[in-house]
Amino acid sequence: MSKRVLITGSSRGIGKATALRLAREGFDLALHYNSNSIAAESVLNEVKAMGVNVTLLKFNIANREETKNAIETDIAQNGVYWGVVLNAGINADAPFPMIDGDMWDNVLHTNLDGFYNVLSPIVMRMVSARNGGRIVALTSVSGVMGNRGQVNYSASKAGIIGAAKSLALELAKRSITVNCVAPGLIETDMTKDLPIEEAEIKKHIPLRRFGKPEEVAGTISFLMSDDAGYITRQVISINGGLI
Numbered sequence: 001m002s003k004r005v006l007i008t009g010s011s012r013g014i015g016k017a018t019a020l021r022l023a024r025e026g027f028d029l030a031l032h033y034n035s036n037s038i039a040a041e042s043v044l045n046e047v048k049a050m051g052v053n054v055t056l057l058k059f060n061i062a063n064r065e066e067t068k069n070a071i072e073t074d075i076a077q078n079g080v081y082w083g084v085v086l087n088a089g090i091n092a093d094a095p096f097p098m099i100d101g102d103m104w105d106n107v108l109h110t111n112l113d114g115f116y117n118v119l120s121p122i123v124m125r126m127v128s129a130r131n132g133g134r135i136v137a138l139t140s141v142s143g144v145m146g147n148r149g150q151v152n153y154s155a156s157k158a159g160i161i162g163a164a165k166s167l168a169l170e171l172a173k174r175s176i177t178v179n180c181v182a183p184g185l186i187e188t189d190m191t192k193d194l195p196i197e198e199a200e201i202k203k204h205i206p207l208r209r210f211g212k213p214e215e216v217a218g219t220i221s222f223l224m225s226d227d228a229g230y231i232t233r234q235v236i237s238i239n240g241g242l243i
Helices: 013-024 037-048 064-078 101-119 123-129 141-145 151-174 198-202 213-224
Strands: 004-007 028-033 054-058 083-086 133-138 176-183 235-238
Touching: 004 013, 013 028, 013 037, 013 083, 013 213, 028 037, 037 054, 054 064, 064 101, 083 101, 101 151, 123 151, 123 176, 133 151, 133 213, 141 151, 141 176, 141 235, 151 176, 176 213, 213 235
Parallel strands: 004 028, 004 083, 028 054, 083 133, 133 176, 176 235
Antiparallel strands: none
């Protein structure tokens, strides 16, 4: 029986790369998106072409009831998830004095509350399935070391690390691992509009380049594999040696 994995934010960037990688590995998938239906349908069709079972879910991870209803409906119709990749998130960067209440709330509600909103309807069902499992939460280099202009984003991503480490302790006896992947600067939409010249940023990265979404997806794929069964409560950084 194939293992089924939910990937949030799967219509582009790291989420899309992860969906395609896990599909190649033979996982059945539940692909989530919030607004970009055209991109989501494109990923859905690419995954379908690989011969795995796939469903498409639309919800806003910041909306608790909407998230709960969508996930519970999908599980009822298609079965419990063996794995979850918490990839969806947003940023709203500015120096701290320029961060207004909405910028703070939107980032925290989406990124950090989203961790709870997505996993709350899932975890006990994973436990009840008695089949182990994998949870991988995407955090960030900003959540590990902080970053100028990202006090809100860094707070949300650091919070995810704390939440994941605690959840890992609770689920370890159920053979469900919980880990974080902390990307640095990756070639995604989020890094297209950086306020500093790309060449200047690369001077501070020992490998002198941005990472690729496929490189992050490779690490997530490993954490989903049998080889990673003894890895839990860890933060794996993918940042070109930045820290």
